[in-house]
Amino acid sequence: MFSQTNLNEYKYVIVSKKYDFLKRADQYQLNSLSKFLFNKYGFEALMEGEPYPADLIKNRCLALKADVLKGSGMFKTKLTIQLTDCNDRLVYTSGMGESREKEFKKAYTAAIRQAFKSFEAMNYTFEPKESEEVVSNSTSISGNNEVTDEIKKLKQEIEVLKNDKKAEITEVKKPVVTITEKPTQKVEVVKAEKVVKEKLIEGTSNVLYAQEIDGGFQLVDSSPKVIYKIFKTGLSNVYLVEDQSAIIYKEGDNWVIESYGSKQELNVKF
Structure with a gap:
């Protein structure tokens, strides 16, 4: 388990969309709850598979991957949170969260909230290295250029559709309207x-x-x-x-x- 200083070097946490001990993605909304709690305790959390920010696309090692593991126990639900880096190296393991609730959703929710108490006392704050700040700035410029280029392409497509629509309108013959009374006023x-x-x-x-x-x-x-x-x-x-x-x-x-x-x-x- 690494020190607090090491965790501060990571900007993002990517939450797995399905935990191995569950049958479906985001079952019992446990993955969504994990993302919410990471954000609550100061991290910038993303769900696995959703669009990533430009600086993360440029440097995947800015993020930690989050997973939740279930411990063995007959009368208790036990969950721990693990964070691994871009090289699949274990960086942090939370304290054990436990619950005696019999209903699965209540038990998992209570246990994971207790496990997240480990992060509450950290007062996590992202502290980029100098090299990462340079990458972040250059990525921001690159990302803005990509957005600008994409908007230009979309505008060009809209302009083509606009011209096609104008062509269709010119081909339609205007109906002849006969006005008999006070046409100007109407x-x-x-x-x-x-x-x-x-x-x-x-x-x-x-x-x-x-x-x-x-x-x-x-x-x-x-x-x-x-x-x-x-x-x-x-x-x-x-x-x-x-x-x-x-x-x-x-x-x-x-x-x-x-x-x-x-x-x-x-x-x-x-």
Whole structure:
């Protein structure tokens, strides 16, 4: 078991999506609970298989792999947490968490919470080495370039779809409309109503709340009504919008949706 100083050298913890003593991935929500508790005690936890940050992709040794082992016992549920590095070397083993609960979910939950008490007293803080700071900075620039290039590609695809749509519209013949009474007045009324509706739409500033779904998020208003369903692209803070040729991405401190040459800021709360 390494010292506290050694643990501070690791920035991330990757939680296994299935523990060997369970039959299914995230059974009893034990893996999700592990991720939550690592974050609670100061670590930056990720679930195995989810998109990794740019600096972790560049240097996998920034992360420790977390697993939970079950000990033997007839009347007690016993669990310990193990952390291994990128070379599968054991770095840390927590204290034993125990429970006498008979129901599996209650027993596993109580035991793992007790095992995590080992991390509570650590006051973990990531302390990168100088070489890692250089890698992190260069990776950040590289990651930003990747995001920028990907957004450019998506914009080009949207522009192609836009041009195709324009071509379809030009091929459609306009129907002949015969106006017999006061045509100018009717057209002006319709235009006025349209302008009022557009101004009302532009004036809304409802907050959209992100709710996690499989593969992404759904953005809902205060109703709650689902406004958008967005899905991950493998890049940080870049999402595809379901049933629309559009993307939602973070630009500075703001979220924007872009489609067919139009761009609009969104007030999204994650």
